[in-house]
Amino acid sequence: MNKIIIAIDGFSSCGKSTLAKELAREVGYVYVDSGAMYRAVSLFCIRNGWMTDSEINEAELEKNIESIHIEFKTNAEGISETYLNGLNVEREIRSLEVANGASRVSTLGFVRRELVRQQQLMGEGKGIVMDGRDIGTVVFPSAELKIFLTASPEIRAQRRFDEMAAKGETANFEEVLANVKERDDRDQNRAESPLRKADDAVVVDNSYLTREEQSKLLRTFFNEKAFS
Secondary structure, three states, X not given: OOOOEEEEEEOOOOOHXXXXXXXXXXXXXXXXXXXXXHHHHHHHHHHOOOEOOOOEOHHHHHHHHHHOOEEEEEOOOOOEEEEEOOEEOOOHHHOHHHHHHHHHHOOOHHHHHXXXXXXXXXXXXXXXXXXXXXXXXXXXXXXXXXXXXXXXXXXXXXXXXXXXXXXXOOOOHHHHXXXXXXXXXXXXXXOOOOOOOOXXXXXXXXXXXXXXXXXXXXXXXXXXXXXX
């Protein structure tokens, strides 16, 4: 079996991370959560006092960006966890404060360039699954397997609405749908690494596919590439 790089891109609320984690666990690959990397940068800023509700100290962050080192290690349960400069920060980066900061640092070109550099280093030995918005187009344009996940905005909004309801959060479906469409527009039209399908990516519309059907489909694509 050949070790390959698997790049999974797509719109929000398509289940990219869940599918990527499952595939990585099934085939014994390392799962790299590109979104967690931006959360780690956000946490680094917060810990150093470089982020407030209104602004980021971009000058300090840019001056120190090369001192941020992010890794992913698989724990005893087979779950990939995020390490920032050698310390496990998986729990800390999941807070709302860090998540909000991540969406802000991700717009900075020098941050994106540094994290892309680190992501590409992670892929040198292959045997990884990475999901995000620009993995197959910017990070790994030569990845052996590229998958682009999509679903209708209405389906994705319903999924998010159901998740919120399951957590006991109050939500209005029309507002959730508007948010999904707004995020789609932002992702596709941002200046730095916009979301788009790589020319050689396999498109999977999972609007009406079960989780099991999606997993089986991705495993089939993997087998075709890894055993060819």
